[in-house]
Amino acid sequence: MTENEKNVVQDGQVVTLAYTLTVDGEIVDSSEGNQPIQFIQGKRHIIIGLENELYGMAVGDKKDVVIKPEDGYGEVDTDNFVDVPRDQFPEQIPLDPGVELELTDQNGELMDARIASVEGDTVRLDFNHPLAGKELHFSVAVVDLRDASDEEMEHGHVHGDGEEEDGEDAEE
Numbered sequence: 001m002t003e004n005e006k007n008v009v010q011d012g013q014v015v016t017l018a019y020t021l022t023v024d025g026e027i028v029d030s031s032e033g034n035q036p037i038q039f040i041q042g043k044r045h046i047i048i049g050l051e052n053e054l055y056g057m058a059v060g061d062k063k064d065v066v067i068k069p070e071d072g073y074g075e076v077d078t079d080n081f082v083d084v085p086r087d088q089f090p091e092q093i094p095l096d097p098g099v100e101l102e103l104t105d106q107n108g109e110l111m112d113a114r115i116a117s118v119e120g121d122t123v124r125l126d127f128n129h130p131l132a133g134k135e136l137h138f139s140v141a142v143v144d145l146r147d148a149s150d151e152e153m154e155h156g157h158v159h160g161d162g163e164e165e166d167g168e169d170a171e172e
């Protein structure tokens, strides 16, 4: 690459991105006060709608992006609502709409759910992603760009400076 060529976001680059996510006029997530996120462009580590908007951005560039549900966390799926009898819940859990629960399925996997409604003895659980069906308003800034190393490309994730190698690496 010559000095005149602008270094811009493309596949195989480690992108350091500052972001603020606003949904329904409220900030639901932000890197402000935290570390910006780091990921390898093209690996679909971030939602596809946002990743697609980053191509061609240079360090210091800022952008506001609106992402439709289908390119974000998907539409609300009515199959993801499940009715459960009230007496299946431990007594100490407050059974109110909006309460978030962590449940274990038959295979021992943890699942996040929210109480959608309570009617009589029936509690309706919502297993949709909390941002399903929502339009996502991202405000992003590219903080840093560098080429991913061969090892990072092979592993499919970013290796931090001086960080402990992850478990996946240790096995290799």
Ligand code: ZN
Pocket (backbone or CB within 6 Å): 155, 157, 159, 166, 168, 169
């Ligand atoms: Zn690794």
